[in-house]
Amino acid sequence: MTKAYTLNAADGQQYSSPTPGRLGGHRRARIYGRLDCPSALRAIAAGQYVTHRVFFADEPTAVAAGYRPCAVCMTEAYRRWKSHR
Numbered sequence: 742m743t744k745a746y747t748l749n750a751a752d753g754q755q756y757s758s759p760t761p762g763r764l765g766g767h768r769r770a771r772i773y774g775r776l777d778c779p780s781a782l783r784a785i786a787a788g789q790y791v792t793h794r795v796f797f798a799d800e801p802t803a804v805a806a807g808y809r810p811c812a813v814c815m816t817e818a819y820r821r822w823k824s825h826r
């Protein structure tokens with residue numbers, strides 16, 4: 742059986758992909774970050790994150806979907822985002 746991954750597209754729609762997303766995101770907070778982000782993993786462990794978890798194929802898709810970079814694990818992108826808003 743082929744595993745399918747549910748990813749978030751640039752228009753906010755979910756779609757099925759044969760490859761896993763490279764970035765994770767929080768649907769409510771509209772933040773994206775690395776899958777191993779310590780901040781996200783803490784939130785997941787606390788049980789408050791999973792229901793809002795989304796995945797993106799890459800960074801441009803996350804940005805196009807209206808998400809902003811995580812300040813914890815994407816510090817470079819976050820600084821760029823902050824200085825351009």
Ligand SMILES: [Zn+2]
Nearest residue numbers: 774778811814
């Ligand atoms: Zn993060």
